[in-house]
Amino acid sequence: MRAGPQAPRRLAALGVCGALVAGACGPGAGPVEGGGGPAGRLVVFAASSLTEPFARLGREFESAHPGTKVRFNFAGSSALARQITEGGGADVFAAADESTMARVTGAGRARHPVVMARNRLTVLVERGNPKGIRSLADLARPGLVVVVCAPEVPCGRLAVDAFAAAGVVPRVSSSEENVKAVVARVALGEADAGIVYRSDVTAAGARVEAVDAAGLDADDAPQAVYPIAVTTTSANPVAARAFVALVVSARGRAALAASGFMVP
């Protein structure tokens, strides 16, 4: 293991623990060396669309490896990539697209990403589809309030591709900074339709439903690709590798599929 660069960082962490409230840094905060199996605290940075399956896998990981504690940081992939390249603190990074992962690997902060899941887009509407939206083209109708993700985040880039492929120019009312905000707009009734991942529909609840056959299910329709990697700055690489192994295992794939992801 790379003991060299870790030692000063652990010293720095001790300093922070000393300066902050004692409760923030208890025993077991660091990795336990020499035991062989995963132990200690594991910090996973994951795209917000992965919230439900990863939370479940985190609990499974903790019960399979007593002594481990998985902490999640769910946010937009771009924000996570920025946090990792600017500051670090993550052991595992799971992004919602390959270019965001490339930004982190390009900066030397992660190595050897593997694709763990794919996701398709769908049109989210209120339950009962009161506006009768049937296709992407319907989203260009005047008077409709349509929200999408901002083009700065993966689901927004994907939506731009999907609209371009369908030759549709939607009248977008708002470009949200993450996909869960789009879901919230539709669930609150502020928007008539939103473009979200299929996996978000599973988690969105009873106030909304997806429009099937909106032209986003075709084989050549744009897909989100979810890579996962252990960071090079990981303070707990043993547990990090074990967590990635769990995600790509049959159990992990089942959890992702249950949340509406497509798995390899």
Place this chain on the structure above:
Amino acid sequence: MRARARPGAPRRLPPLVAGPAAVAAALFVLPLAALAARAPWADLWSDLTHPAARTALRLSLVCSLWATALAVVFGLPLAWVLARVPFPGRRALRAVVLVPLVLPPVVGGVALLLAFGRRGVLGRLLDEWFSVTLPFTTAGAVLAETFVAMPFLVITAEAAFRAADRRYEEAARTLGARRWAVFRRVTLPLTWPALAAGALLAWARALGEFGATITFAGNTPGRTTTVPLEVYLLLESGRLDSAVALSLVLLVVSVTILAVLRDRWVGAR
């Protein structure tokens, strides 16, 4: 005669005071200095004149000035009522008015949605009767900024109205001046520095507003994407330099306003 040392200014600073004070000062100075140090000085002009940046800057200026104007037009009378008119529930109302000062702005945005959104308590009626919807519009962004900024004006103006010596007003009344004339010729001249300070503070707060705006008004370039939202989106897309450049504008404006207000706000010399 020799000048005496000012009371309250000890010659030697006790270490128990100096240490924590230095830590506190560093907490504020370091991040701002780091931001300035990270600034892309060479590309600053091109970053700030980029079309998206210019649109955001213009929109921020327009929205924050509207929000300040609304805060003055509606907040000053409210401050007057809170300061001068006793009525049951005044304490509760005062507390409610000040809630946005401590409420997470995102929560404020959600509350605004539930009140003025398309399905909101009042928003539903606005939509049905006038076909007016506030979310995703510039008016919505102005409303969100007014919501978080107005308390700064109200709290400052109310304190000023309370502190103003009422004997001058009473004298003017006995000399036959009407209420409006008393306010304009007596109360206003007595309180205007505080009122101006409140308006400036409200403007600065409106200019920096992010959470309530993005939650209530959404994000649409040219309509609701103010500078703080643009900064956030630039960070999302990894353009840190442009984000820092725009942040510097907000920083310079805030520091300038607070420096102007120093006398009023902290009573420093």
